[in-house]
Amino acid sequence: MDFPVPGRRRETARVLHDIDLEIPEGRLTAIVGPSGSGKSTLLLCIAGLERATAGSIEVLGTDVMSLSPRKQAAFRSENVGFIFQEYNLVSSLTVEDNIALPARLAGRRVPGPRVGDAMSRLGIAQHARRRPDQLSGGERQRVAVARVVANQPRIVFADEPTGALDLKSGQVVLDWLQALPAQGTTVLMVTHDPHAAARADQVVVLGSGRVRTVIPGGDSHAVSDAVLAAQSEFEAGVRAS
Template identity: 55%
Template sequence: MPEHELAPPDGGGPVSAVSARGLTRVYEVPGRRDVWVTALDGVDLDLPTGSFTAVVGASGSGKSTLLHTMAGLDEPTGGRVSLLGTEITSLAPAERAAFRCRNVGFVFQDYNLIASLTAAENVSMPSRLAGHPLGGGQAVAALEAVGLAGRADLKPHQLSGGERQRVAIARVMATRPRIVFADEPTGALDLNAGQVVLDWLRRLAERGTTVVMVTHDVEAAARADAVAVMGGGHLLAWSDSHDAARIAELVHSTRVPARTPAQAPAPGR
């Protein structure tokens, strides 16, 4: 079967770790109350437990909107998302936040570390907020696992970009989430630091965590189990290739023209 026709990965049994049906997101253009842009247009997917999926596509393809909507950080205009068998799109905002706190970890390009806290305190914060504070030494152990045991007492401004991203990985490891969403996790890093981060995302998946990574970097995408290609708000193709050049060709072959904002009535919720 030609690669661009590959079906999405098997959902891993009766309950997928991440599932979306008819996922749609429409945004109002700032300053134009009658003009709307469709960022997601009826996306369906199922990701099995313990899988590592990279989502790629040109700028404006909808890949980051897909991640944020699946993670419950952005509310879809239509469709539904289920994580670990729970339909999070039907939850109230407070319930959705509590679910994320218990089950989901995040790694972002800008690290999302609290500037006033040390590395160890940043690692401990999500567990504390969830009402399950880490035991003595757990934060330091997580930092040691990513090679930062000697940096536990330093604040983010005292760390390099690669070290800050490893603190973010240690934070995820310490909270042991069942799903990790990573948005351009290597985008601000040099090649060596980026490879370290990808190694750790790979290890998380090997330990049973479901990892979903949005990236513009085809070399990073090649480290994943499967690659989903977005374009024009649609999920256009799947690939299991680990060849960066092949993935780049696939992205190019599925590139669609940027959507022009259209005048339309406000979308219903």
Template identity: 50%
Template sequence: MTHDAVRLDSVTRRYGSLTALDGVSLSFPAGTFTAVMGPSGSGKSTLLQCAAGLDRPTSGSVAVAGTELTGLSERRLTLLRRERVGFVFQAFNLLPSLTAEQNVALPLRLAGRRVPASRVRQALGQVGLADRARHRPAQLSGGQQQRVALARALITRPDVLFGDEPTGALDTRTGREVLGLLRDMVDREGQTVVMVTHDPVAAAYADRVIFLVDGRLSGELTGADADAIALRMTRLEAVPC
């Protein structure tokens, strides 16, 4: 039976007089790939940050893998993010002085946990970089660096992987390779992926696309191709404020 990897109930996030999210209720079932889209300033990144426990809602509740985040202390919230949540961003955020395998092992080392070499090799193997373990970031292409970042996010075996424009800094071909890798992880390994993107082609890799406008949900598409997603985005962006 499918359960929710992440659930938001009536989540509102205000920054002073600005309402970035306005009463959003949404669930991300385990083992699914969801893309989040919307015009600039629609609340996409705020939604991701609240869902991942990087930001606290002004009101409402967020649960990750069945654990309610609202009442957690900063320490417990940090531990939950470290153990149950993975992050991949547009910037690769690799440490240039460390090799690929050292970068991948970093989250476990920071958590004070033993890092089995076999676990690191497995993570690099998942992203097709088993033969680049000893290379430093400067010796890797942009796509390879993002694959290392992906392996680093997966080393803790997270319940959910969040991506904020993860292919935004990559060329078209390399970006498609990374998206194919994410799709494969969902299909073959049951990984849950939530990705913010502005690219309809990237969003078409997802099972469903959630649309936000002015901090509110504005519908979704399931199993849509890039043309249908682009058309929906064009209509959303044409709506006067």
């Protein structure tokens, strides 16, 4: 995938290339790699929020690159949930209204008991009528996870979901991300934290816009070693050029 280089006419920077990757359904997959390796760009391309310049991307049996922007948005509303580092909550809505919002935008209705159950399971039921600016960062991220739990999307994209959280709040979020596949949800998570990545079923390691390796989850040291190897390979390439 190419992006224009700011200030340089007709010059582009290749962010992703030669990607050949299959994400197993009903599993938690983590994407890791050195800074600038293309982790978030890959996630956004798969989600249809960035358009790749070549190749094909199939999500849940649908070629998302062949869809118009309007149909891509409809596809996401029907099938996809998001958890981002910045929470992406609507400041003017209450916690329970934020949780129900994705279904409302898709023309559906989440039953009240399901919203209440999601809030209770994430430990935020007491904040149901509060607005996001009345909550801590950890509580806001729990609202984002509760939104996913209540709306039951088929796939969840999480971009650095614990990056702005303290250790305890981050563990709560990771516990729920790890539990989502039990309800049939596929989770794809970008993270810089090897301990978070080790919670995944598999870990995709990127380097210089390519998939360098795919390893099983469970071992944070193996994740760290794989990322360091990708970084070393990149630095060696820079020195050679």
